[in-house]
Amino acid sequence: MPTSELMPIGVFARRCGLTASALRFYADSGLLPPAETDPSSGYRYYHTGQLERADLLRRLRGIAMPLATVERVLGAAPDEAARLVDEHAARIAGEAADTLRRAAALRTALGAAVPGTPIAALKGPVLADAVEQVLTATAHEPGLPVLAGLRLEAGPEGVSLIATDRYRLSVRTLTPTEPADRAWAGTLHGDDLRAALGEVRRSTLVRLEATPHGVRLRMAGRSDRLCRQLPGEFPDHRPVLASLGGPTTRATVAKGPFLRALEDHPGERLALRVADGGVSVLPADGTGSGVRLPAAVTGEELCVRFGLTTLHPAVSTALGPDVMLDLRGPDRPVTLRSADGGDLTTLAMPVPPLPDS
Incomplete structure (x- = not known):
């Protein structure tokens, strides 16, 4: 093995993010033995090719995986390794949920005497x-x-x-x-x-x-x-609600088709073009045909851009079969409400246009 590819335990520890004492422990456990050991001094050397295994070992231990399971993951094919990780994560999540339930019950019991x-x-x-x-x-x-x-x-x-x-x-x-x-x-x-x-x-x-x-x-x-x-x-x-002012454009659109258009949209961002008779869900640059939805629209034509993870939850939680959108400009918050009553009001912040769009 070329000497240039070997490194002392201290250097290897810094490269892989494990301490020297942890490396000695994993060597003694058989999970990560050194590439070479000096017979006279006992000093350990590691190979650059071991960095990937060391990094994986560190990450597996970082999710509190037992050594026995770590050994199985390190020796498994990718599909089996992924299954073992998922199995461990599910067990940890179950234990955490049980702990939270017990803690909630204990907290309530301890606070029962507090008026x-x-x-x-x-x-x-x-x-x-x-x-x-x-x-x-x-x-x-x-x-x-x-x-x-x-x-x-x-x-x-x-x-x-x-x-x-x-x-x-x-x-x-x-x-x-x-x-x-x-x-x-x-x-x-x-x-x-x-x-x-x-x-x-x-x-x-x-x-x-x-x-x-x-x-x-x-x-x-x-x-x-x-x-x-x-x-x-x-x-x-x-102050946010008080400073909104009246809408320049209002659109009422069916909630179901609106949600489906958002769910089918391929990008992380989208443009919402509101014009007479419809609301269109377009690519973020505002071009293309997109999906046009019939809508009752009053006011000026407007194009506002949103992050999908901002707009979708705001629409999905709206009450009733129709959603009313009050728009105030491309850089102003949009208000979403139920079109037929209800008392849930959601403001959604737009995102700036893409460069050159």
């Missing part, structure tokens, strides 16, 4: 639908935990649910079955709410109670669920 202050009472199916719709506008971003949460604001006008990922803003206001007992505002952990949705949906009435660390959901005949309050300041949506 809660009544906020409002809502119909369970209505609350579940609203939470599910609004949570589509959340995002997990490092340093901004509130973007993964749902803002709950209760007051005389009702209970408002708000979420934003900075590209979408969803707001829905519910009328309580019983008037709000007090004003309350806080950002609740989105994962806690998702975990409680099944029980909430099956409950005729859900009573919301404020606790020092979140909101307790009380449901007759079911265990209480405690939704944690997230730290940090939630973006104030009111």
Whole structure:
């Protein structure tokens, strides 16, 4: 073996991202023996061709895969290796979900003795639908935990649910079955709410109670669920809504065909051209025939570009068979609402045109 292709254990460790002690452990385990060992000093040398195996070993251990399974993956054909990785990931996900359920039950039990202050009472199916719709506008971003949460604001006008990922803003206001007992505002952990949705949906009435660390959901005949309050300041949506102004163009289009056109669109971005009698879903440069959908349109012709992952969820969560779009220009937020009532309002931010488009 050419000496130029060998490297000391320290150099190899830096190249592959493993520590020297980890390499010694994997060598002794038989998973990654050195290419050569100096018989007099015992010093270990590794070959450049071992870097790929070392990198894979590091990544497999990075997902907490047991050594026995790692050995099977390293010795398996690609299809079998992929199956073993999926099997391990499914087991980890199952264990994590079970841990979350146990933690939620324990958290509720520990907080049972903490008195809660009544906020409002809502119909369970209505609350579940609203939470599910609004949570589509959340995002997990490092340093901004509130973007993964749902803002709950209760007051005389009702209970408002708000979420934003900075590209979408969803707001829905519910009328309580019983008037709000007090004003309350806080950002609740989105994962806690998702975990409680099944029980909430099956409950005729859900009573919301404020606790020092979140909101307790009380449901007759079911265990209480405690939704944690997230730290940090939630973006104030009111100035955004207040500054929108009236639309320059309004279009009402059937939700089903609109969604199908978006789902069939091949690109990550698209152009939405709104003109008399129709809404067209076009390639991002705004050219081509695309898919033209019949629509009731008032106002000036307009072309606005969106990221597919921004527009599709905004349309899919709209209430009713038709969607109303209020457009204000190519660089202004578009408001999406149900055309026949409903109280879910979603803002979708457009993206800038492609160069030379």
